[in-house]
Amino acid sequence: MQLRIYFNPAELNFVETSVEDIYIVIDVMRATTTMTIMFEQGARHVLAAQTLDQALEAGQKVPGRILCGEYHTETPPGFDFGNSPAQFAQMDLANQELVLTTSNGTRALFACPNDSIRLAGCFYNGNAVAAAALALAQERHSNIAIVCAAEYGYFALEDTACAGYLAQELLQQYPDLAIHDSTHGAITIYENYPPATLLEKARSSQDLLALGQKKDLEYCLSKNSSTCVPMVTGVEAETGLLRLAYPATELVSI
Numbered sequence: 001m002q003l004r005i006y007f008n009p010a011e012l013n014f015v016e017t018s019v020e021d022i023y024i025v026i027d028v029m030r031a032t033t034t035m036t037i038m039f040e041q042g043a044r045h046v047l048a049a050q051t052l053d054q055a056l057e058a059g060q061k062v063p064g065r066i067l068c069g070e071y072h073t074e075t076p077p078g079f080d081f082g083n084s085p086a087q088f089a090q091m092d093l094a095n096q097e098l099v100l101t102t103s104n105g106t107r108a109l110f111a112c113p114n115d116s117i118r119l120a121g122c123f124y125n126g127n128a129v130a131a132a133a134l135a136l137a138q139e140r141h142s143n144i145a146i147v148c149a150a151e152y153g154y155f156a157l158e159d160t161a162c163a164g165y166l167a168q169e170l171l172q173q174y175p176d177l178a179i180h181d182s183t184h185g186a187i188t189i190y191e192n193y194p195p196a197t198l199l200e201k202a203r204s205s206q207d208l209l210a211l212g213q214k215k216d217l218e219y220c221l222s223k224n225s226s227t228c229v230p231m232v233t234g235v236e237a238e239t240g241l242l243r244l245a246y247p248a249t250e251l252v253s254i
Contacts, residue, residue: 002143003170005163005182008150009111020142022133023112024121024166027149028158029204030070031105032120032230033220034085039228039246042094046230047241049101050110052076058099058239066098073103073207085124086215099241104156108149109232109242120230120244121146123162123195123223130169132229144170144177146186151204157193158202158220164190165223195221 006012026032035046049055052069056078059067069076070083081087083102100106112118117136121129133144146166148159164186171177199205199221208216219225230244 001137001174001176002178002180003146003167003183004143004180005146005148005160005167005186007148007155007160007163007182007186008153009108009147010153012111012147017113017116017145018142019113019115020140021113021116022136022140022142022144023116023118024129024133024144024146025105025108025112025118025149026121026146026159026162026166027102027105027108028122028156028162029202029208029220030083030085030216031100031102031149032122033124034068034083034088035100035120035230035244036122036125036226036228037085037088037219038093038098038100039230040226041088041091042096043098044095044245045097046244047097047099047236047239048106048109048232048244049099049241050107052101054240055079055099055101058236058241061239062097064097066093066096068098069101071103073211084213084216085219086213089219104149104151106242108147112147114235118232118242121162121166123165123221124219125224125226125228126162126166126169127224128227129229130166130173132231134170134174156202156204157189158198158204160186161190161193161195161198164188195223
């Protein structure tokens, strides 16, 4: 079993990917942290949209869903809520369906092979997502890939540091895991930029602090606070949205 880390979803265009591999998608600040908290608060589904227009159109086709979105950290016009994990942590989302689109994280889910298993990973569910990925990879005799959402196509320090943290978690749980050079690089970055340092140094942290979103950062930089592991379970035919669930009891062929 092998582990490879991609620091930007665009890297997937230049390698031979396998639909059998397990993909952990990371957008620490904030999409994958937000998804995890949505399920903690009882959401039935989170439906990931690739673009703002796709999300808005889907909201019109299926009334009653909560429309959530973010573009350059702001809530777009026409959306019910933004992408704040702290806000969703205070909400009762029991049995709700939420549509979510973000500048980076939801797009990274779409960048992975269409038929692949995709898990939403972050510091917040680090131990749990590592365990889930290993169990699935062992069951399918496949490899694991960690995909950093990056920031508008550029390297994101917090996503790479989180990838290094997840790599350590994976190696702790499965020491025989074969690792690529990218894994060594991500682990080195995590060791030099743990969450406390990311709060001070990461550009995304500074942007959120400037908007008064310090509480979001408390969730985004908290390690192993959740056992929820959001997982893509299919594509909704009517809208083209990726359907995520937890627990993933309804996995279908995509």
